[in-house]
Amino acid sequence: MTDARVALVTGGxxxxxxxxxxQxxxxxxxxxxxxxxxxxGRVAAQQLAGxxxxxxxVALDVNDAASIDAAVAEIVRLNGRLDVLVNNAGISLDGSRAAVAGVLEVSPEIARQTYETNVLGPMRLIQAIAPHMRERRYxxxxxxxxxMGQLSGMGARSPGYRMSKAALxxxxRVAAAEFERDGIKVNAMHPGWVRTDMGGSSAPVSVQEGADTAVWLATLADDGPTGEFFENRKAIAW
Ligand SMILES: NC(=O)c1ccc[n+]([C@@H]2O[C@H](COP(=O)([O-])OP(=O)(O)OC[C@H]3O[C@@H](n4cnc5c(N)ncnc54)[C@H](OP(=O)(O)O)[C@@H]3O)[C@@H](O)[C@H]2O)c1
Known part of the structure; x- marks a missing residue:
């Protein structure tokens, strides 16, 4: 059993x-x-160790329930706890600037794949981990x-990606409402348009800035918010 809180980050x-x-x-x-x-994963951990x-x-494909169950079981066996989940892994098949599609062009198959990774992946992770959190009431x-998933500011193009983030x-909201009395806080965040493989090299936001709100939400105090959507540590409209 580890004293420190244990955090799992997908797509790490x-x-x-x-x-x-x-961070x-x-x-x-x-x-x-x-x-x-x-x-x-090994190469990334080596880079951090440097x-x-x-x-x-841990090896974990968010589309593979068996790999999620095995990873979570291993983490709980080794640490006796799993306090934080960052559902970060995501794909944008119709959202890249090179091949941006509209409602008339996007294939249902692209939309389905995007939903599988961006929505059902996080749902599977929550299903595997929230019971452990519930037991420890944290x-x-x-x-x-x-x-791009914000309904109040919804724009054109990239429907597969937009629909997946709206569903996420x-x-x-559903998970936050269900776990409200269990000490489990569930929030969504927008990192900004960030310089990554997905965001591209001309994006204005660094990864350091983009990660900040996720880290803040992962370390919220007990009186912190739940069931909200944040950018730059400020609540934004859904
Ligand atoms: N960059 C932006 O401007 C921006 C803006 C808003 C929101 N976001 C969101 O931020 C998150 C991270 O994006 P990013 O910009 O860091 O993207 P990225 O550079 O393309 O990295 C995506 C990560 O997700 C992983 N991944 C994809 N499918 C997976 C799967 N089935 N199982 C496990 N891991 C999987 C990738 O693993 P592999 O290396 O194996 O492919 C990679 O580690 C995403 O949810 C994205 O939608 C990004």
């Missing part, structure tokens, strides 16, 4: 997930960097969403 091998792991580890938490490709940041690693769940926001 690159981009925002990698930076969220780095969470620096708060003193025990981090578990999840990567669907075990070798990429900067004096230690993290555990949990912080952060869903890395996007303003709905999942955030």
């Amino acid at each position: 091998n690159r981009g925002l997930g990698f930076e969220i792991v780095r 969470l580890a620096q708060t003193g938490m025990k981090t578990v960097l999840a990567s669907r490709d075990a070798e990429k 900067a004096n940041v230690q993290t555990a690693i 949990g912080r769940i952060v869903n890395v969403s996007s303003r 926001n709905a999942l955030t």
Whole structure:
């Protein structure tokens, strides 16, 4: 049993997930960097170790229920706890600037794949982890969403990605309502348009800035908010 809180970050091998792991580890938490490709996870952890940041690693594909169950069982066996889940892994198949599609062009198959990873993935993670959080009456769940899923500001193009993030926001609200009395806080956040493989090199926001709100939500005090959507640590409209 570890005294430090234990945090699992999906898609931790690159981009925002990698930076969220780095910042969470620096708060003193025990981090578990999840990567669907075990070798990429090892390389990422080595890179962090080179900067004096230690993290555990686990192989986890959010589309594979068996890999989620095995990873969660292993983390709980080794640490006796799992306090924080950052649902960061995500894909944007119709959202890249190179091949941006509209409602008339997007294939149902692209929309389905995006939903599978961006919505059912986080849902599976919550289903696997929230029961452990409930037992200990403590949990912080952060869903890395996007303003592209914001219904109040919805724009054109990238319908597969937009629909998936709107659904992730709905999942955030449902889970927050269900776990309200269990000490588990569930929030969604928009990181900004961030310089990652997904965001591209001309994005204005660094990964350090983009990760900040996720890390803040992962470390909320007991009187902190739940069931809200944040950008730059401020609540925004759904
Ligand atoms: N960058 C932005 O401007 C921006 C803006 C708003 C929201 N977001 C959101 O922020 C999150 C992180 O984005 P990013 O910019 O860091 O993207 P990224 O650089 O493309 O990284 C995506 C990460 O997700 C992982 N992943 C994808 N499918 C997975 C699966 N089935 N199982 C496990 N891991 C999987 C990738 O793993 P592999 O290396 O194995 O592919 C990678 O680690 C996403 O949810 C994204 O929608 C990003």
